[in-house]
Amino acid sequence: MDKKTRAKYEKLLVQKKKELEKAYLEKIQKSGDAGADGTLDSVDEASVNYNKEYWYSLSDSDRKILRLINDALQRTKEQSFGECLHCGEKIEEKRLEAVPWARYCVHCQDLHDKGLLQEEEE
Numbered sequence: 001m002d003k004k005t006r007a008k009y010e011k012l013l014v015q016k017k018k019e020l021e022k023a024y025l026e027k028i029q030k031s032g033d034a035g036a037d038g039t040l041d042s043v044d045e046a047s048v049n050y051n052k053e054y055w056y057s058l059s060d061s062d063r064k065i066l067r068l069i070n071d072a073l074q075r076t077k078e079q080s081f082g083e084c085l086h087c088g089e090k091i092e093e094k095r096l097e098a099v100p101w102a103r104y105c106v107h108c109q110d111l112h113d114k115g116l117l118q119e120e121e122e
């Protein structure tokens with residue numbers, strides 16, 4: 001995959017990450033005592049970091065996606081982005097456009113979904 005294509009997916013990944021962060025901010029702002037003690041004044045987008053509070057406020061699926069996004073962002077800095085982590089085949093561009101954090105090609109994803117793929121996962 002060339003640099004330009006990788007940059008395109010990197011942008012998609014960052015965008016998705018921002019969406020998750022934004023949803024988090026909206027959630028805490030709506031959570032009742034927003035502003036009551038002024039603590040939320042210090043919360044802005046730049047300060048959303050991977051603190052515990054943020055991490056635990058996410059739903060399991062968001063957390064999982066965020067982890068996959070971070071992994072994928074790491075891979076965009078290497079040549080390996082866009083290759084299946086299992087078999088090394090190129091992941092279809094169509095698939096990457098829909099799910100830029102995809103780790104596996106369709107075939108290996110299928111095995112993974114059926115629990116037939118050995119991997120480290122929590």
Ligand SMILES: [Zn+2]
Pocket residue numbers: 084085086087088089104105106107108109
């Ligand atoms: Zn594969």
